Amino acid sequence: MxxxxxxxxxxxxxxxxxxxxxxxxxxxxxxxxxxxxxxxxxxxxxxxxxxxxxxxxxxxxxxxxxxxxxxxxxxxxxxxxxxxxxxxxxxxxxxxxxxxxxxxxxxxxxxxxxxxxxxxxxxxxxxxxxxxxxxxxxxxxxxxxxxxxxxxxxxxxxxxxxxxxxxxxxTLLPVLLFTLIFLWTPPHFWALSLFVRSDYAAAGVPMLPVVSGPRVTRQQIALYTLPMAAAAVAPWPLGLAGPIYGIAAAGLSLVFLLLSLQVLASKATEPAAMKAEKRLFAFSVVYLFAIFGMLVVDRWMLA
Amino acid sequence: MIEPNDDEVRRRQRSRAIVTALLLVAFVVLVYAVTIAKMTINQ
Structure with missing residues (x-):
């Protein structure tokens, strides 16, 4: 308190x-x-x-x-x-x-x-x-x-x-959308917390980079990206969305995965040098906007 | 908390009162519109 x-x-x-x-x-x-x-x-x-x-x-x-x-x-x-x-x-x-x-x-x-x-x-x-x-x-x-x-x-x-x-x-589609945001949140926030780590540490908030260090955080970011991508693409094979959404979701998730691998490979310790982390954080916002936008486009085109 | 001679406090209170009044009017219009919409659906 x-x-x-x-x-x-x-x-x-x-x-x-x-x-x-x-x-x-x-x-x-x-x-x-x-x-x-x-x-x-x-x-x-x-x-x-x-x-x-x-x-x-x-x-x-x-x-x-x-x-x-x-x-x-x-x-x-x-x-x-x-x-x-x-x-x-x-x-x-x-x-x-x-x-x-x-x-x-x-x-x-x-x-x-x-x-x-x-x-x-x-x-x-x-x-x-x-x-x-x-x-x-x-x-x-x-x-x-x-x-x-x-x-x-x-x-x-x-x-x-x-x-x-x-x-x-x-029904299943909104639950999948829930799951997508749920699994998107950790990589999104951990990318941010990597380059504002000193701020969280000063406030005593146990963010993952503060508690376990940047290496574990980068691994966790990459790990979470896999189920997140699966949740993003899932509506297509399950017949809940069409190919417009499916192809866009697969492409965007692939970019997300590549950026998270760049973060995994990064050894930067100073926030100023954390270009890969900043890139992933910025893209993660675009990713969610684009995925949801494509779902609406897909639904309306099929309708 | 209120300092009667403090012009800044008065200015803030005035702007808050105006925004609150505008929001209340917007709320009344919204409730009216929702009522009409629900009546339209039920017909």
Whole structure:
């Protein structure tokens, strides 16, 4: 818990921009995008207003989880360069405001989702918020280098929620999309944590490079890429997606695999020299955007 | 926490109040639109 004395003992009234910053808008982009793709590939029509509301609820839920994460982690954030300017550690907002904002937004997103679409989607949204806040932030992050592996499930929920908002159920395809993001998260974050290792070490967060060193981390990145690629391509042979998606997924996964092998071969120890790691991290974001985009294109072309 | 003479605090409060009001209006419009959409589906 937060025991650090914050730089500003009497934080001034937070601005609305500080509340917006609590929701981590940049992270939300990928969440909204994958939820939208899950919604678009679902095999049923949905009214555009309800589709918009469902995606808005996913965004609000993600924002709520991010706000609660920043509320709980303000002590860690204060110790890391990357996060020191967030509203709470920078002294622009008191912790209680962040807590109230996060809890309020959580309830709003779940109730609105239930009323606009269906209560199954609302329950999955609630589970994803609780998983991110309680399982990842409170339980795992400070205790185990597996924090990213299990916590990655929280970020894997959006396509499932998008699908459930349309159909009211979950079938094999959304589960495969969940699995893809779940297996994509470790290589994505470990590539990042390799070149911001000193930051995590300073904050005492047991990220894999801090605990086991860069060599083991590079091996784990390469290892996780294999099942991730299998999950990405699987919808094609299983008949859940067509060749447009299958070929794109295979090609993109091959590039991902080659970049992860470059990371495995890398011996760099200084962040400035970690070109392969930075390249993999940058590509991993493009990869997920492209895979989900191709799935939607494939579905709509076949339709 | 509030310092009455602090113009900066007042400015922040004012901007927060305006954004909150706009969001509330947007929420009302959204709930109205969702209601109409659900009625359209059920017909």
């Amino acid at each position: 937060n025991t650090t004395t914050l730089p500003n003992a009497r934080p001034i009234t937070a601005e609305w921009r500080d509340f917006l910053a609590l929701t981590k808008p940049r992270v939300m982009t990928l969440v909204v995008y994958t939820a939208l793709c899950g919604l678009l590939v679902a095999p049923a029509p949905i009214h555009p207003v309800l589709a918009f509301t469902a995606i808005l609820c996913v965004a609000l839920g993600a924002g709520a989880a991010a706000a609660l994460n920043m509320w709980y982690e303000s002590d860690i954030d204060a110790k890391m360069k990357r996060t020191a300017n967030r509203p709470i550690p920078a002294g622009r907002m008191d912790r209680q405001s962040a807590l109230h904002f996060g809890v309020g937004l959580s309830f709003l997103s779940v109730i609105l989702m239930g009323m606009a679409t269906n209560w199954f989607a609302a329950v999955v949204l609630a589970v994803s918020i609780l998983f991110y806040v309680l399982v990842y932030t409170v339980w795992l992050k400070r205790r185990t280098p597996q924090n990213i592996v299990i916590g990655g499930a929280a970020g894997a929920f959006p396509p499932l929620i998008g699908w459930a908002a349309v159909t009211g159920d979950v």
